[in-house]
Amino acid sequence: MTKTIIHPQIGEVTLSTTARSVRITLSVRPDGRVRLSYPGWVTQRRALAFLETKCDWVAAARTKMERKYPVQPPREPVSPAQRAEAKRVLPEMVARLAARHGLSYGAVRVRATRSRWGSCTARGDINLSVSLLKLPTYLAEYVVLHELCHTVHHDHSERFHALLDRVTDGHHRNLARELRAYRP
Ligand SMILES: [Zn+2]
Known part of the structure; x- marks a missing residue:
């Protein structure tokens, strides 16, 4: 199952349950998007409670990403x-x-x-x-x-x-x- 929710502080968060995952994992992609994965036996409510404790971590991770992936103009000539x-x-x-x-x-x-x-x-x-x-x-x-x-x-x-x-x-x-x- 994959779906997207809007968290008041974090914004868009993709939730996904996979049979293979064994615990709740939270990841921030280089573009700042957030993904919360959890095993099928964990309720959405519990996964969201976990997310709630990680808002500061998400903000810090995004800041780090922004430093790591600076926005750059394309390398093409200007007339x-x-x-x-x-x-x-x-x-x-x-x-x-x-x-x-x-x-x-x-x-x-x-x-x-x-x-x-x-x-x-x-x-x-x-x-x-x-x-x-x-x-x-x-x-x-x-x-x-x-x-x-x-x-x-x-x-x-x-x-x-x-x-x-x-x-x-x-x-x-x-x-x-x-x-x-x-x-x-
Ligand atoms: Zn700046």
């Missing part, structure tokens, strides 16, 4: 025209999103960075990859929001994730998953 457009469009996007959410930042630099979508310095300057232009707008906005949230919290702490969740209307996890899975 001079795309670069020029990125330098025009992306600073506007930062200004618009910062104003909407009451966040402030220093300078915005748009570069042909291939190693990451964006970064934020300790001074609150934001660096963005020209490759962001190749993403659907809502995913590019998500990256910008991620970096803007770093002007408040310079880490990937729970407080950072709470802020990012607020500015994305609670869609932070889903957007992170989509971005990680995105292929042009």
Whole structure:
């Protein structure tokens, strides 16, 4: 049996009972998805009670995954025209999103960075990859929001994730998953 439930703190959790499993096991996949497996003789209620004791562990595991699997732009060339457009469009996007959410930042630099979508310095300057232009707008906005949230919290702490969740209307996890899975 496999089914999906929505846990108030964790979000989507896949429950699966297998004849072979001998105990309750909880796993977090690289994309942050959570799976709870248990033997057929364990009730769902008991498995969920186990899950309840592991919310902090899930949050810690996800944070670790995010560090381990950094989001990276695809390795493909950017034309001079795309670069020029990125330098025009992306600073506007930062200004618009910062104003909407009451966040402030220093300078915005748009570069042909291939190693990451964006970064934020300790001074609150934001660096963005020209490759962001190749993403659907809502995913590019998500990256910008991620970096803007770093002007408040310079880490990937729970407080950072709470802020990012607020500015994305609670869609932070889903957007992170989509971005990680995105292929042009
Ligand atoms: Zn970050």
